[in-house]
Each structure stands twice: as C-alpha cells, then as structure tokens.
Amino acid sequence: MFVALRDLRHARGRFTLMLVVIILITFLVTFLASLTAGLSRESTSAITGLRADHLAFAMPEPGAEPDFTASSVTADQWRTWADAAGVVSADPLGVAMTRARSATTTSSVTALGIEPDSTLLPAGATGLAPGTVLASASAASDLSVRAGDVVDIAGREFHVGAVLDTEASFAHTPVVWTTLEDWQAIGARSSSATGDATATVVALTLDGSARIADTDAVAGTATLTTTQARSAISSFSSENGSLTLMQAFLMVISALVVGAFFTVWTISRSADIAVLKALGASTGYLLRDAIGQAALVLVLGVGLGTALAAGAAALLGGAVPVVVATTTTVVPAVVLVLVGLVGAVLAIARITRVDPHAALAAH
Amino acid sequence: MDLHLDHITLVYPDGDTTLTAVDDVSLTVPAGTTTALLGPSGSGKSSLLAVAGGLTRPTTGVVRIGADVVLDPTTTLAAATRTRLEQIGIVFQAPQLLASLTALEQLELHAHLRGPRPATVEVQAMALLAEVGLADQAHKRPAQLSGGQRQRVAIARALIGSPRVLLVDEPTSALDHERGTHVVELITRLSRELGAATLIVSHDASTLGSVDGTVRMLDGQLDSATRGPVDAADLVH
Numbered sequence: 001m002f003v004a005l006r007d008l009r010h011a012r013g014r015f016t017l018m019l020v021v022i023i024l025i026t027f028l029v030t031f032l033a034s035l036t037a038g039l040s041r042e043s044t045s046a047i048t049g050l051r052a053d054h055l056a057f058a059m060p061e062p063g064a065e066p067d068f069t070a071s072s073v074t075a076d077q078w079r080t081w082a083d084a085a086g087v088v089s090a091d092p093l094g095v096a097m098t099r100a101r102s103a104t105t106t107s108s109v110t111a112l113g114i115e116p117d118s119t120l121l122p123a124g125a126t127g128l129a130p131g132t133v134l135a136s137a138s139a140a141s142d143l144s145v146r147a148g149d150v151v152d153i154a155g156r157e158f159h160v161g162a163v164l165d166t167e168a169s170f171a172h173t174p175v176v177w178t179t180l181e182d183w184q185a186i187g188a189r190s191s192s193a194t195g196d197a198t199a200t201v202v203a204l205t206l207d208g209s210a211r212i213a214d215t216d217a218v219a220g221t222a223t224l225t226t227t228q229a230r231s232a233i234s235s236f237s238s239e240n241g242s243l244t245l246m247q248a249f250l251m252v253i254s255a256l257v258v259g260a261f262f263t264v265w266t267i268s269r270s271a272d273i274a275v276l277k278a279l280g281a282s283t284g285y286l287l288r289d290a291i292g293q294a295a296l297v298l299v300l301g302v303g304l305g306t307a308l309a310a311g312a313a314a315l316l317g318g319a320v321p322v323v324v325a326t327t328t329t330v331v332p333a334v335v336l337v338l339v340g341l342v343g344a345v346l347a348i349a350r351i352t353r354v355d356p357h358a359a360l361a362a363h
Numbered sequence: 364m365d366l367h368l369d370h371i372t373l374v375y376p377d378g379d380t381t382l383t384a385v386d387d388v389s390l391t392v393p394a395g396t397t398t399a400l401l402g403p404s405g406s407g408k409s410s411l412l413a414v415a416g417g418l419t420r421p422t423t424g425v426v427r428i429g430a431d432v433v434l435d436p437t438t439t440l441a442a443a444t445r446t447r448l449e450q451i452g453i454v455f456q457a458p459q460l461l462a463s464l465t466a467l468e469q470l471e472l473h474a475h476l477r478g479p480r481p482a483t484v485e486v487q488a489m490a491l492l493a494e495v496g497l498a499d500q501a502h503k504r505p506a507q508l509s510g511g512q513r514q515r516v517a518i519a520r521a522l523i524g525s526p527r528v529l530l531v532d533e534p535t536s537a538l539d540h541e542r543g544t545h546v547v548e549l550i551t552r553l554s555r556e557l558g559a560a561t562l563i564v565s566h567d568a569s570t571l572g573s574v575d576g577t578v579r580m581l582d583g584q585l586d587s588a589t590r591g592p593v594d595a596a597d598l599v600h
Contacts, residue, residue, distance in 0.1 A: 002468075002475040003461065010463030010504075275459045278418060279520075280448025281476050282441065356444075357418040359455055360409060360532055 003276070004293035007269075018261050019301045025254045026305025026336055027312075029247055033328040034313040036243040038321030039172075043236040046112060046170040047229055051119050052091070052203035054212070055229045056081055056221040066222045066232045068095050068200060073221065075198045080219035086210025091118040092199030094183035097173055100143055101152040107142040110170035111153060113183020113199060120203055122166045122177070130179050132161035139174035153178075154186040171235045201229075247332070251339050259343030262294055266350055270358070277356035286351050294344035298337050306333045364429030366392040366415065366528045366560035371424035373410050373583075384410035386583040387424075390562075394527070397551045397561040399571045402580035408564045409532060411580065415562060416453050416530045417443030428527050428560075448476055452521030452559070454550070456533040458513035460505040466492060466516045467501040470523045477524070491519045495549060511542045515549065522553055529554055529561040535570045543570040551575070 008015050047055070057066035058073050073092065082090040094113025099106060114120040116128045128134055133153065135145060140163040145151055149160045158178070168175040178186070180199060204223070206212070212223050224232065231237050266273075276286060310329050313322040322328075373385040385407045392398045402408045413419045415426055417434045420443075426434035433446045447453070460469055470488035474480045492498050495515040505513055514534060521529055531550055535543030547563065551573040554561035565571060579586040 002472060003463070006461075006463040006468065271459070272461055275455070275461070276476075277444065278416070278447065278453055278455070279473065279476065280444055280451075282444050282448075285476060357413055359453075359459060360413055360418060 001289060001292045001296075003272075004289045004296070008293060008296070014265070015297060018258075018297060019304075021257055021261075022254070022298060022301025022336075022340070023305040023308065025250060025257065026302045026333065027309045029250045029254070029332050029336060030306050030309035030329055031313060031322070032243060032247050032250070033332045034309065034322040034324055035320065036240060036247070037323035037325065037328045039243070040230070040236065040240055041167075041323060042169045042172045042321050043233055043239065044170070044230040046095075046110060046168040046175045047233070048226055049166075049168055050093070050203055050226055051123070052089070052093075052205050052226060054204040054206055054223050054225055055093070055232075056090075056202040056204060056216070056219065056223045057229075057232065058201075059216075059220045059222050066224060066229070067234065068232050069234065071200050071232075073199055073202055077219045077221055078198055078202050081202050081204060081215060081221070084210065084215040084218075086207050087215075088205040088207055089119050089203075090205075091115060091120050091203045092180055093120055093201050093203045094178075094180055095170065095200040096183065096186060097171060098154045098186065100139075100176065102143040102145045102149060104144050105142070107139070108173045109139050109142075109153070110173045110175050111183055111186060112168075112170075112175055112177050113180040113186075114177060115180050119205065122164055122168070125162065125164055125166075125177070127161040128177060128179060129161065130182055131158060132178075133158045133182075134161050134177040135163050136166055136168045136175045137163060138167060138169065139176050142174055151176075156182070156186060158182070171233055251335060254336055255339040255343035257343075258294070258298065258340040259347045262290075262344045262347035263350070266290070266348055270354055273351055273354045274356050274358035277354060278359035283352050287348065290348040290351060291341070291345060294348065295337070295341060298340040298344070302333050302336045302340070306330075364394050364527045364560065366562065367427040368411065368415060369425050369427060371411065371414050371421045371426070373407075373414055373419065374422045383583050385414065385421075388580075388583075388585055389424075390578060390585070392528075392560040392562050394560045395555050395558045396575040397554050397563060397573075398576045398578060399563045399565055399568075399574045400578055400580060401565060401568055401571075402586075403566065406580040407583035408580045410583075412530050412532055412562065412564050415528070416451055417446050448473075448524070450527045452524065452526035452529045454514075454517050454521045454529070454531040454534055456536055458505070458510075458517040460513055460516055460520075462505055465502045465504055466497060466508065466512075466519075469516055469520045473520065473523045488519075488523060491523055492516075494553065495519045510537055511546070514538065514546055518546070518550060518553070522557060522559070525557060526559055529559040531561065531563040533564055533566070535565065535567055540569060543567065544572065547571055548573045 057071040060066050078092050081087055096111045098111055100109045125134055145160050147160050147162050151158055216223050306329050310324050313324045368390045371385050371388045375382045375384055388411060400408045414421045420436055420438060425432045428450055467488055471484055474484040492501050495518060497515055534546050547570050
C-alpha cells in the first residue's frame with residue numbers, strides 16, 4: 001500500500017468524488033433494505049409472530065399458490081391435522097381484513113379469529129371472550145381507543161377487552177383479535193368461505209415426526225412454514241419483490257460504477273505501472289497495492305454510507321416503516337463491498353497486461 | 364561484478380517478416396566503470412539496453428552478471444523482475460518519477476518492493492539524495508522539481524538498492540549541454556563509488572567526456588571498429 005496510500009492523498013479530488021458516489025449508493029441500498037424490512041414487518045408480522053411454525057391452507061386451484069384471501073379450511077380439515085401424528089398443536093386461525101369504527105374515527109384492521117384458549121393468543125394476553133376484541137397497540141392508536149371502549153367491526157359492536165403491548169400487522173393493517181366464533185359472525189370472509197368454513201388456515205406446531213405431505217393429501221390442504229406463508233399475502237409478494245429487485249439493481253450499478261472508476265484510474269496510471277514493473281515491482285505486489293486501495297475506498301465509502309443511512313432510518317423510524325438491524329445494515333454493506341471489489345478486481349486485472357518495456361519508450 | 368552481454372540477438376516480428384534489432388552483440392562492462400553505447404536512432408542500442416535489463420527476452424544469447432547467467436531466452440517475467448529488483452538499476456530517458464511520491468519516497472519505494480522496510484532506509488535515501496545534491500528537496504514532489512533535479516532523483520532511485528548493474532537510457536535528451544554533462548559526470552562518479560557496471564545509451568557524444576569507454580552500434584551490430592567481444596575497459600579514453 002506504499003504507492004496506493006500516496007496516490008489516494010495525491011489524487012484526493014478524484015477519490016473523494018468516487019467516495020461520495022459510493023456513499024450515496026450505499027445510503028440508497030441501506031435505506032431501501034431498512035424500508036423493505038419495515039414494510040415486510042408491516043405486511044407479515046401477524047403471521048411470522050404467531051406461536052406456530054406451519055400454516056395449512058385449503059388446497060389451491062391447480063396452478064395457483066396458497067393465498068390468504070382464497071383459503072378457507074373446514075372443521076374436518078382442522079380435525080384431520082389435530083389428529084395427525086407429530087402435531088403438537090393445531091388451531092384454526094381466521095384472517096379477515098375489514099373496517100373498524102370507533103367513536104371518533106374509522107380505520108382498516110385485520111381481524112384474527114382464534115379460540116380463546118388457543119396457543120395463538122398473544123403472550124400475556126387475557127380476556128378474549130365473545131363480544132370483545134383485543135387490540136394491538138397500533139390498532140388502538142389508529143382507532144383512538146382504550147380498554148373498555150366500544151368499536152364497530154363490520155357492523156357488529158365489540159368491547160375492547162385490552163390493548164396489547166404487541167405490534168402485529170397484516171398487509172399493512174393493524175391487528176385485532178376476536179374469538180373464532182365472532183370472526184365467523186363478522187362475515188368478512190363470506191365471499192370466499194364455503195358454508196362449513198371454520199377458519200382461513202390451520203396454524204400448526206409440529207415436531208420432527210410429522211408427515212406433512214401425507215397429512216396434506218388426506219386433509220386436502222397445502223402446508224407452508226410461517227416464513228413461506230408470507231408469500232401468501234399478496235401485497236407482500238409484489239412489494240417485497242419490487243424492492244428487492246431495486247436493491248439488486250443498485251448492487252449491480254455499484255459494481256459497474258466502481259469497476260468503471262478503477263478501469264479509468266488504472267488506464268491513467270499505466271505508465272506508472274510500467275515504471276514500477278521496470279523498477280522490479282512484481283505483478284502480485286502491484287495487484288495487492290491496487291486492490292488494497294480499492295478496498296480502502298470501498299470500506300470507507302460503504303461504512304460512511306451505512307452509518308448515514310442507519311442514522312437517517314433511526315431518525316425517521318416514527319414516520320417511515322424502517323427496520324435498523326444487522327440484516328439491513330451490515331449485510332448490505334458487506335455485499336456492497338464484495339460486489340464493488342469484484343468490479344474493482346476486474347478493472348485492476350489489466351495491470352497484469354502492462355509491459356514494463358513501455359517504461360523505456362515513455363517520455 | 365562485470366556485466367556480460369554474450370552473443371545477444373533480438374528479433375522482432377515485423378508484419379509477415381521479422382526485424383533483427385540486435386544481431387549477435389557481445390559486450391562486457393567491467394564493475395565500477397561506465398560505458399557509453401552510441402548510435403543513431405534505430406541502431407538497436409535501446410533494444411540492447413532492454414535485453415540487458417530484462418525488459419525483453421533475447422532471441423538468443425545470455426546476460427551474465429559476474430559468472431551468473433541472469434537472463435536468457437527462457438527467463439520468465441517473474442525471474443526477470445526479481446533480477447531487476449535485486450541486481451539492476453535503470454534510469455529512463457524521461458525521469459519517470461511517480462507523481463504522488465516525494466523525492467525521498469521515490470527512493471524508499473525500492474525498499475518497499477523488496478519486502479519489509481529496513482529502519483535505515485530513510486538514512487540511506489537521504490544520504491544518496493545528498494550525493495546528488497538534493498538533500499534540501501527531499502520532501503518535494505516531482506511537479507515541484509526542475510527537469511535536472513528530477514533526473515538526479517531518478518539516478519538516485521536507480522542506485523538506492525546498490526545494484527551491480529546500472530542501465531541508463533538517454534539521460535541527457537531533455538537537458539541542455541551543461542546540465543547533461545553534469546548528469547553524466549554524476550552517473551560516472553556514483554558508478555565508480557558503488558562499483559556498478561554502468562551502460563549509458565546516448566546519441567549525444569558531447570556530454571560523455573567522463574565515461575570510461577564508448578562503443579557504437581549501427582544496424583543492430585557493434586560497428587566495425589568494435590565488433591566482436593568487446594571489453595569496454597580496452598576502450599578507455
């Protein structure tokens with residue numbers, strides 16, 4: 001790095017420009033990753049936060065994928081799963097997006113219908129009974145209600161039994177929990193449910209001995225893990241796919257920008273490289289020097305960009321759905337450095353083709 | 364140690380044919396002496412210098428330093444690079460200093476290329492800069508130096524590793540007669556002090572008063588007066 005560090009100091013204008021570009025790209029990627037995770041959480045936390053590891057959907061039409069809006073399971077399907085080997089718990093779960101109205105405002109909510117004694121009841125929650133709902137913190141906030149208030153959900157009045165200190169959202173709407181019986185009565189799912197529909201899915205906790213495919217075949221269901229079940233939320237698939245694609249494009253753009261910069265930089269110092277080779281610098285030394293230089297610029301740029309994006313995300317956390325975590329900061333940063341290095345290495349590799357004889361001819 | 368160029372021939376591809384740039388040249392430059400290689404453009408003197416420095420492989424013939432064959436037609440690029448680093452110093456026609464390095468760092472670079480930097484390298488570099496009269500310019504970059512100063516830094520850079528062989532390509536081409544003469548005198552003096560076998564390529568004989576011997580090339584061969592195995596020691600003025 002003897003020459004590389006001095007080149008950085010000497011050509012500080014060019015490298016500062018490159019650094020700014022890397023910082024901006026990193027800021028975009030990191031903020032987008034934080035936003036993607038935040039939107040994902042708003043879309044799926046009601047499902048990923050369930051105390052269950054699998055969800056059994058009604059078997060979709062041929063060629064279709066399981067979907068919360070199209071699924072409705074019967075009591076027979078539920079019992080088939082409840083009686084199957086390797087099933088620790090099987091609880092019917094109703095999922096319905098609907099409108100709720102309080103004394104002061106109206107808001108979209110997702111009603112989760114569960115049995116009052118179900119394992120799906122959020123940790124620490126009590127008081128779920130017919131005619132009552134348990135409101136998540138954001139649902140209570142959106143509706144401006146407290147425990148004891150009355151809300152109208154799909155034309156039926158419910159008392160707010162408790163406001164839970166739990167964040168749960170489904171397709172960007174906050175969750176309220178009702179009894180399964182009330183959920184069925186709300187009728188929010190009447191358009192897709194058959195006459196004997198009990199719930200939307202069966203939430204399962206399985207041990208290692210469960211034979212999922214066999215039970216699916218008997219019950220006429222399609223079972224997914226709760227993580228896989230995120231793709232059964234239509235808004236999640238399209239939203240997450242678009243944002244992830246944008247991140248991937250930014251990564252590729254980053255590699256191209258870094259590669260282009262170091263291509264021009266390497267070409268511009270071809271005469272110096274020829275002289276260094278003529279003086280006795282090995283190709284390995286020159287590659288280490290140049291790649292070290294690229295790595296330094298990348299790590300510095302990505303580090304600053306990540307810090308800025310994480311800071312901005314933390315400041316905007318109340319207004320924008322963002323998640324600042326290792327997966328949304330460190331992971332994108334490492335990927336950016338690696339793809340940037342790939343671009344830089346491909347550009348710097350032309351060092352191997354510089355002929356030291358050129359040093360004699362240069363003037 | 365003496366530099367020996369033994370029956371060097373260098374043939375380049377030239378379209379559908381070939382061009383013989385150096386044709387069976389043998390030359391010995393004794394240690395501690397400076398030999399000037401004169402000749403018109405295209406005579407093959409720079410090609411011979413490139414072979415002597417391992418910048419291009421000879422088609423036939425070998426380069427020896429003392430008894431050791433250091434370069435021959437089969438020498439790899441890596442081996443030639445190592446030989447230059449450890450045994451050969453080169454001064455280019457233009458100073459070819461690295462723009463981002465100070466005069467002192469141009470010299471310290473050699474130590475970095477060789478591996479872990481010895482603690483004494485700065486002292487050695489400063490001493491050599493003092494030898495070429497640039498101790499007070501040590502912390503200036505090339506853009507802050509005059510043409511003559513840059514050339515003297517280049518000479519010091521070539522000598523910092525105490526090379527056995529010093530190869531100098533047209534060192535006076537960008538200098539006026541007086542400064543050119545001083546540069547050649549400097550090279551001759553330092554070569555003598557350091558015991559390096561020095562070969563200077565030049566087309567300007569008027570600045571070469573201080574060298575120990577002169578040979579001429581024409582059309583890839585040493586001219587008739589000096590053709591055949593030549594010991595520059597026999598050609599002392």
